[in-house]
Amino acid sequence: ETGVTQSPTHLIKTRGQQVTLRCSSQSGHNTVSWYQQALGQGPQFIFQYYREEENGRGNFPPRFSGLQFPNYSSELNVNALELDDSALYLCASSPDPNTEAFFGQGTRLTVV
Amino acid sequence: EDQVTQSPEALRLQEGESSSLNCSYTVSGLRGLFWYRQDPGKGPEFLFTLYSAGEEKEKERLKATLTKKESFLHITAPKPEDSATYLCAYSSASKIIFGSGTRLSIRP
Numbered sequence: 001e002t003g004v005t006q007s008p009t010h011l012i013k014t015r016g017q018q019v020t021l022r023c024s025s026q027s028g029h030n031t032v033s034w035y036q037q038a039l040g041q042g043p044q045f046i047f048q049y050y051r052e053e054e055n056g057r058g059n060f061p062p063r064f065s066g067l068q069f070p071n072y073s074s075e076l077n078v079n080a081l082e083l084d085d086s087a088l089y090l091c092a093s094s095p096d097p098n099t100e101a102f103f104g105q106g107t108r109l110t111v112v
Numbered sequence: 113e114d115q116v117t118q119s120p121e122a123l124r125l126q127e128g129e130s131s132s133l134n135c136s137y138t139v140s141g142l143r144g145l146f147w148y149r150q151d152p153g154k155g156p157e158f159l160f161t162l163y164s165a166g167e168e169k170e171k172e173r174l175k176a177t178l179t180k181k182e183s184f185l186h187i188t189a190p191k192p193e194d195s196a197t198y199l200c201a202y203s204s205a206s207k208i209i210f211g212s213g214t215r216l217s218i219r220p
Contacts, residue, residue: 057206097143098203099144
């Protein structure tokens with residue numbers, strides 16, 4: 001157990017809708033990162049938050065946005081869902097940027 | 113362009129047959145090189161962090177090494193429970209890049 005929990009575990013949404021995914025980090029971890037993982041691929045970096053500020057971003061459009069809260073929880077929001085957004089979404093918490101990260105079990109999002 | 117390439121894509125070994133997985137990278141400003149293990153349907157599990165060329169880390173049957181251009185994950189006398197996908201990732205100033213992984217299968 002990593003102490004990182006994600007909700008929900010599975011989700012089905014319709015194209016064009018909006019979705020919010022949630023993550024609870026390990027206590028004391030100031031950094032949270034979000035990833036998208038397609039089947040058979042490595043995780044793709046979406047963005048990282050450090051002390052509630054965005055600290056880095058991958059090649060994802062602005063309709064992917066996030067928030068980090070003082071209570072070690074965070075959210076990933078995706079607007080205007082597209083079919084290609086179907087994937088496993090992972091969050092990972094770490095004590096600081098550039099240190100080892102501990103992953104949750106992921107949220108499987110299916111867009112139909 | 114920053115890139116991480118893992119090889120081979122898949123590897124099948126007999127129990128007890130040692131081998132190595134490769135992770136080569138081109139990146140500016142490497143802050144850390146990480147190895148993870150991922151089982152089907154689960155999030156990646158942290159194995160090692162390496163920060164500078166020449167560094168080595170060991171854990172049970174696994175040893176990770178780092179040079180200026182690549183990292184190796186050596187597996188000695190593997191067991192069937194070592195079967196998984198092994199991912200490497202690097203951290204730079206503003207992003208974290210994962211390779212596509214090596215799917216390792218150990219036959220009894």
